[in-house]
Amino acid sequence: MTVKPLSFAKMKPVPIAKRKVESDGMDFAAPYRAGSGFESFLCSLPNLGCAADLFRLRDAIVTAHRHKKQVILACGGHVLESGLGPLICRLIEQRIITGLALTGAALEQDVEIAILGHTVAPSERELNDGRYCLTEETGCLINDAINYGTTxxxxxxxxxxxxxxxxxxxxxxxxxxxxxxxxxTPVSVHPAIGADAFGMHPASHGESLGASSFRDFRLLAGMLAECSSGVIVNIASSVVMPRVLLQALDAARNVGKSVGNVTTAIIDPAASSSAITDVIERLTRPDGEGYWLTGPDEIIVPLLFASVLEALGDEVG
Structure with missing residues (x-):
């Protein structure tokens, strides 16, 4: 079969005046002037794409804080590996964050930072003999705390x-x-048995781990039950936290809690399609807004909350 090149002689162009405006000149980036301050830097960013979503999420957090609504962070382990712990601590102190939900990996990272002041990596030998996942002090502290806390x-x-x-x-x-x-500030932890190292430590007891994690799931459901007109931000967790958040919200609604107008966001450059569906689409139903900020959390999270604090000014300590 012979295929002839298609002729474009009868192509009908559209006048540019009939096109809808995709981005206005007022939304373009402006040159930043050295020494003009952080607010000027924010104003220099384009009001388009990820930057526009960041501004909208900032406004939602500011509004939630001013109206005493929930602002909940859900964090994977990379959040703490990235050195964002001190920032989150300060936001807790300032009452910007009203609740936390952590993966088991985030729990381990946080405890090791509390013990050592830094995170640790396994040696080549530990990688080869199966001991890379078991840190003695971390596993002992977490499991001893869980075993006692269950009582x-x-x-x-x-x-x-x-x-x-x-x-x-x-x-x-x-x-x-x-x-x-x-x-x-309420904190719920959501381990994945078999994936989190502290669950394989000799001090771990399945009964205690199951009972305490189930109580934390109920705690998260309680937080989400009070999240109408609030904000949920899921950072660097594409598997565990999106499903846990969705199930907790479903549980709250199932028992009769009316939860709506929730702003949700994912901050994760490699978010899975299921995470985007669960967090951005399903958690925002029926009348909320959702955003996916695709930059690295070690840049986006400080920028987001610096812009929040800039907007709040003297309203926070």
Missing amino acids: ENWGIGKSVGKRLLESEFEHLEYSVIATAERYG
Whole structure:
């Protein structure tokens, strides 16, 4: 079969005046002038794409804070590996963040930072002999806290938070769990048995781990039940947290809680399609807004909350 090139002689162009405006000149970036301050820097950013979504998310957080609504952060382990713990601690102290939900990996990172002041990586030998996932002090502290906390009917977040505050570690100011416990901010932890190292430590007991994590899931459902007109930001977790958040919100609605007008966001350059669907599409139903900020969390999160604090000014300490 012979195929002839298609003739464009009868092509009908559209006058440019009939095209809708995609981006106005007022939304373009402006040159930043050195020394003009952070507010001027924000004004220099284009009001388009990821930057526009950041501004909208900022406005939602500012509005939620001013109206005493929930602002909940859900974090994977990379958030703390990226050094964002001190920033989150400060936001807890300033009452910007009203609740935290952490993966088991984030819990491990936070405890190791509290103990050492830094994160750790396995040696080549540990990678080869299967010991890379088991850190003695981390596993002991977490599991001892969980095992005791179960007798007090505490969840993982509260159990570990109290244990950290009772310790004499030099770096507690970097721990989001210790800071949250100190300021009375609820923290739920959602481990994945078989994936999180502390669940394989000899001090781990399945009964305690199951009971405490189930209580934390109920705590998260309670947080989301009060999240109408609030904000949920999921950072660097594409598997565990999106599903846990969705199930917790479904549970709240199932028992009769009316939850709506929720602004949700994912900050994750490699978010999965299921995470985007769960967090941005399903959590915002029926009348909320959702955003996917695709930049790295170590840049986007500080920029987002710096813009929030700039907007609030003297309203926060």
